[in-house]
Amino acid sequence: MSTLTSTQKVNWKGGVSPYNVSYGKLMMWFFLMSDAFTFGAFLISYGTTRLSASYWPDPNEVFDKAPFINAKLPLVFVSIMTFILIMSSVTMVLAVHAGHLRKRKEVAKWLSLTILGGILFLSCQAYEWTHLIEGGTTISHNMFGPIVNGHHTPGPAAFGSFFFTITGFHGGHVFSGVLINTIVLINVLKGTYDKRGHYEMVEKVGLYWHFVDLVWVFVFTCFYLL
Amino acid sequence: MEMEQQATFTQVTLEDESAHAFDSTVARIWRVFWILLIVTLVEIALATVHYFFGVPPVLLRNVIFLSLTLVKAFYIVAEFMHLRHEVKNLILSIMIPLLLFIWFITAFLTDGNSWRMDRERRAVQVEQVTPAP
Structure with missing residues (x-):
């Protein structure tokens, strides 16, 4: 009766989790759901403001620079950032998988690569922000307005404020993800989870990390593609 | 009590995993990776074609972008976050509020x-x- 049922039969009579997951993982799921609403609210307010404006900058014109290359390359750099984040999500899944098999060294290897991916992504974002800010784009001003008589005019101020707020909030999530992953990596190396008998902590930070990747998928579409 | 319960959960997962061959899980992970990568490349190709040639029209382009975004979101949540393989109660508790x-x-x-x-x-x-x- 009290044994855990597999996928279909579910016990609501107490003593076992009707969700078939531990308390920690369930709470991580609920936290991520609430975080989805936070990001959703940001992106929807961005969409509302953008739709209410009669002019909006073309992302192909705004994001057309990549480091070391002196040419107009629309979307190339942000594609690389997207690839880095997808890749770090893959290494995270592989870390979780190695955790199921309780292979400590494998977990440490994949988790280190995930952390590296996070740091690379943040560095790319730092470059992108620096480039934009040096070009005169701030939360209150930018020069991506329509071209009048051959001169760029100021674009909608909301463009910069939404861009820096939303990518900044996402970057903040990546940063805290890197920190949490590092703490878990230290615990993996110390053998904490071997003593505990399971690597569930890796699964929990894995959920968080994939969520950060998920948010980037939407940020990428809303800011760089549409 | 809680520790005991957690250990049981992991035990179940462990048996689940060893039931499949080691390689099949890893192969599935890489399959999802390729799907995500290809969908992203298609999005970038579409954006580039639209930028230089003006086709397809903006509305159609945006519908394609949003659909492809949802495809990527599905694979990340279902496979990477493992939601597809959880019990129905958990799937519904997460999805219905959304x-x-x-x-x-x-x-x-x-x-x-x-x-x-x-x-x-x-x-x-x-x-x-x-x-x-």
Whole structure:
């Protein structure tokens, strides 16, 4: 009766989790759901403001620079950032998988690569922000307005404020993800989870990390593609 | 008690995993990776084609972008976050609240759009009242 049922039969009579997951993982799921609403609210307010404006900058014109290359390359750099984040999500899944098999060294290897991916992504974002800010784009001003008589005019101020707020909030999530992953990596190396008998902590930070990747998928579409 | 329970969960997962061969799980992970990568490349190709040649039209392009975004979101949540393989109760508890987004998006984007139309209508009226010298 009290044994855990597999996928279909579910016990609501107490003593076992009707969700078939531990308390920690369930709470991580609920936290991520609430975080989805936070990001959703940001992106929807961005969409509302953008739709209410009669002019909006073309992302192909705004994001057309990549480091070391002196040419107009629309979307190339942000594609690389997207690839880095997808890749770090893959290494995270592989870390979780190695955790199921309780292979400590494998977990440490994949988790280190995930952390590296996070740091690379943040560095790319730092470059992108620096480039934009040096070009005169701030939360209150930018020069991506329509071209009048051959001169760029100021674009909608909301463009910069939404861009820096939303990518900044996402970057903040990546940063805290890197920190949490590092703490878990230290615990993996110390053998904490071997003593505990399971690597569930890796699964929990894995959920968080994939969520950060998920948010980037939407940020990428809303800011760089549409 | 809680520790005991956690250990049982992991035990179940461990048996689940060893039931499949080691390679099949890893192969599935890489399959999802390729799907995500290819979908992203298609998005970038579409953006580039639209930028240089102006096809497809903006509305169609945006519908394609949003559909491909949802495809990517599905694979990340279902496979990477493992939600597809959880019990139905958990899937429903997470997904049903997210349905609120449908109304959330509809209401707000409609609002934004009506603001723009209102603004443009006023601009036209002003022009008619005071013709340019």
